[in-house]
Amino acid sequence: MQDLNLPRRPQKRAQAEQFGFRVEAPGMVDVTNECYDNPPLSITTS
Secondary structure: OHHHOOOHHHHHHHHHOOEEEEEEEOOEEEEEEOOOOOOOEEEEEO
């Protein structure tokens, strides 16, 4: 998590909620909030 250089607030939230991370391409990460069942909330960021 610290390798992503995120501000402290998103880091704390990611620790409290169930997030999944998948690298799509160099510099692109797909982040899924697993707390949402149907469908999961998914965002791709660079």
